[in-house]
Amino acid sequence: MASRHEGYRRLCRRKVLFIAGFMILTAVVAIFSLNVGFYETSFSQVFDVIWSNLNGQPVSSRQDQLIIWDIRVPEALVAIMTGAALSVGGAVMQTVLRNPLADSYTMGISSGAFFGVTIAAIAGISILPGVGGNLATVFNAFICSLIPVALILLISRKRRMTPTKIILIGIAIMYVFSAVSTLLMLTADSETLADVYAWRVGTLSQVEWGHVGIIFVFVTLGLIYLMLNNKKYNLMMAGENCAQTMGIDTKRTTLTSLSIVSLVTAAVVSFTGTIGFIGLVGPHIARIFVGSESKYLIPASAAFGAAFLLVADCVSRVSGTYGLPVGVISAMIGCPLFIIILVKMRSKEWA
Amino acid sequence: MKVTIEGMEFGYSNEAVVLNDIDLDIAGAQLVSIVGPNGVGKSTLIHCINKILSPTKGTVMIDGRDVSEISIKEMSKISGYVPYTANNSFPLSVVDTVLMGRHPHSNWKTTDHDLDVVYDTLRMLDIEHLALRSFNELSAGQHQRVMLARGLVQEPKILLLDEPTANLDIRHQMNVTRILRNLAHEKGILVIIISHDLNIAATYSDNVIMMHEGRVFKVGSPMEVFTEENLRTVYNVDSEITVKNGRPRIVLLDDLYVDDDDPCPEGSYVSSGR
Numbered sequence: 001m002a003s004r005h006e007g008y009r010r011l012c013r014r015k016v017l018f019i020a021g022f023m024i025l026t027a028v029v030a031i032f033s034l035n036v037g038f039y040e041t042s043f044s045q046v047f048d049v050i051w052s053n054l055n056g057q058p059v060s061s062r063q064d065q066l067i068i069w070d071i072r073v074p075e076a077l078v079a080i081m082t083g084a085a086l087s088v089g090g091a092v093m094q095t096v097l098r099n100p101l102a103d104s105y106t107m108g109i110s111s112g113a114f115f116g117v118t119i120a121a122i123a124g125i126s127i128l129p130g131v132g133g134n135l136a137t138v139f140n141a142f143i144c145s146l147i148p149v150a151l152i153l154l155i156s157r158k159r160r161m162t163p164t165k166i167i168l169i170g171i172a173i174m175y176v177f178s179a180v181s182t183l184l185m186l187t188a189d190s191e192t193l194a195d196v197y198a199w200r201v202g203t204l205s206q207v208e209w210g211h212v213g214i215i216f217v218f219v220t221l222g223l224i225y226l227m228l229n230n231k232k233y234n235l236m237m238a239g240e241n242c243a244q245t246m247g248i249d250t251k252r253t254t255l256t257s258l259s260i261v262s263l264v265t266a267a268v269v270s271f272t273g274t275i276g277f278i279g280l281v282g283p284h285i286a287r288i289f290v291g292s293e294s295k296y297l298i299p300a301s302a303a304f305g306a307a308f309l310l311v312a313d314c315v316s317r318v319s320g321t322y323g324l325p326v327g328v329i330s331a332m333i334g335c336p337l338f339i340i341i342l343v344k345m346r347s348k349e350w351a
Numbered sequence: 352m353k354v355t356i357e358g359m360e361f362g363y364s365n366e367a368v369v370l371n372d373i374d375l376d377i378a379g380a381q382l383v384s385i386v387g388p389n390g391v392g393k394s395t396l397i398h399c400i401n402k403i404l405s406p407t408k409g410t411v412m413i414d415g416r417d418v419s420e421i422s423i424k425e426m427s428k429i430s431g432y433v434p435y436t437a438n439n440s441f442p443l444s445v446v447d448t449v450l451m452g453r454h455p456h457s458n459w460k461t462t463d464h465d466l467d468v469v470y471d472t473l474r475m476l477d478i479e480h481l482a483l484r485s486f487n488e489l490s491a492g493q494h495q496r497v498m499l500a501r502g503l504v505q506e507p508k509i510l511l512l513d514e515p516t517a518n519l520d521i522r523h524q525m526n527v528t529r530i531l532r533n534l535a536h537e538k539g540i541l542v543i544i545i546s547h548d549l550n551i552a553a554t555y556s557d558n559v560i561m562m563h564e565g566r567v568f569k570v571g572s573p574m575e576v577f578t579e580e581n582l583r584t585v586y587n588v589d590s591e592i593t594v595k596n597g598r599p600r601i602v603l604l605d606d607l608y609v610d611d612d613d614p615c616p617e618g619s620y621v622s623s624g625r
Binding site: 238249287 | 398401402403423424426427428430431432434440441442443444446447448451452454455459463466467470482483501505
């Protein structure tokens with residue numbers, strides 16, 4: 001009798017294999033990435049530095065210690081977490097809102113963060129009193145990126161929110177934030193402008209060990225929560241009425257998932273800047289391999305996003321004179337790749 | 352299972368009142384058809400029973416409990432709903448789509464029992480061969496049977512269906528309606544369907560609810576409800592009703608063409624190319 005489900009079970013195992021494959025790929029690329037950059041290192045140096053640091057022994061070369069342990073290791077860790085978080089955020093938002101265009105850009109989260117950065121860097125305003133410099137930038141970005149979802153939560157207490165309405169509100173907020181940010185940028189001097197601009201396109205080169213811990217807490221807790229609730233998100237695909245008759249509190253599910261995604265995304269982009277492409281396209285590429293069932297889509301998106309951002313980061317590190325922002329590279333490699341896959345795939349293989 | 356509706360009224364706003372003083376008592380293991388013209392409030396009535404809409408006045412009770420006080424989760428174990436239109440925003444396989452219906456009964460893991468229920472239901476509805484196909488590739492009739500399967504695997508005590516046979520060919524219309532009636536009788540559940548095919552409703556229903564202008568117009572057995580007079584009042588059509596095997600059979604009459612000798616306009620034809 002069991003053979004009757006064999007076909008279905010085999011498909012499921014194949015999906016798990018894809019996810020495992022992407023995870024292994026991520027690990028391999030992560031190790032490889034520690035060796036990429038203008039400062040030349042060998043794998044033995046890399047292992048030496050990591051081994052020594054894990055065992056608390058001093059590293060013989062100060063230069064190696066600085067480049068590998070203080071710069072490249074945290075950068076790789078943040079790349080993994082950022083890629084995973086943005087991609088999963090997109091996957092969950094697309095599923096819950098039943099819209100393939102939903103991501104942290106169209107929800108206004110990224111532009112909110114950017115708005116926070118411009119008011120800190122250009123106008124010198126810190127939302128949290130008594131905080132200055134880089135910390136003000138991070139806090140502003142975090143707080144402002146929560147505004148769109150906060151507004152949606154507020155409105156939904158009075159009025160019924162459809163997925164389309166939620167996305168339209170997100171896009172409207174995005175335009176308002178962009179307009180004000182652009183206005184501020186017109187008044188900025190060229191040096192500040194360059195800083196702000198670098199933030200807008202997203203970069204991992206500013207990452208420090210101190211950031212890793214904070215991002216880790218948000219991303220891990222967020223992804224665990226989203227994964228534990230995957231079935232609810234999956235049922236949302238059936239449409240609001242049907243989802244409710246199958247036992248889902250649709251309003252609550254929509255609002256809590258949006259809030260969690262928004263928190264995780266805010267925590268990430270506050271440090272890295274707005275890295276585009278992954279949140280929108282990462283889940284779609286994952287879908288090609290594992291389908292839309294959330295149980296598989298969430299981990300597959302996470303693994304793909306992590307691997308992809310790591311690769312993009314390696315490329316961005318060695319291109320140009322001082323390296324290019326990873327946000328630019330990820331869009332430049334990713335979008336053509338995505339279009340090719342989209343055109344070549346028969347619609348059937350999306351399932 | 353017993354559904355009791357008392358003095359219920361529903362409107363989307365004060366001007367747009369859809370349903371007016373609805374009083375209904377539906378009980379037992381049976382197939383009930385709701386019939387009536389477009390826009391009369393059939394779907395709205397169903398949505399008030401399964402808690403998707405809340406009545407603006409009056410109460411809906413299931414086994415004496417007010418529906419508004421039953422949680423969404425608990426409700427999903429009592430009543431299932433099969434919609435008229437099927438939409439999946441993202442591609443899912445047929446099995447995954449139907450498995451959604453198991454949600455009220457299962458937890459994180461998909462068990463062999465869940466899959467057994469799904470595959471049994473797919474076989475019953477003649478779509479087991481589509482199990483691993485993508486839902487979005489199927490025809491409208493196949494969609495409808497997948498949606499029906501999802502409602503059935505939920506194993507509810509009350510099953511509400513919005514035109515479950517609208518896109519099906521005649522064999523499957525009969526097949527599906529027969530399955531629903533047998534299910535009601537054998538498993539002791541209450542099945543309520545909205546139907547536009549009066550002959551299908553007449554052939555298989557145990558009882559019929561006929562609606563007219565936002566109210567319940569007639570309730571009773573097919574023989575009691577489907578009369579020439581009632582059809583004229585509610586649908587404004589002429590009909591001729593004969594009786595076959597104790598059930599009414601409705602023949603629709605169109606006066607305009609009755610005396611037309613040449614029903615096919617000159618110059619029009621259909622050929623098979625042979």
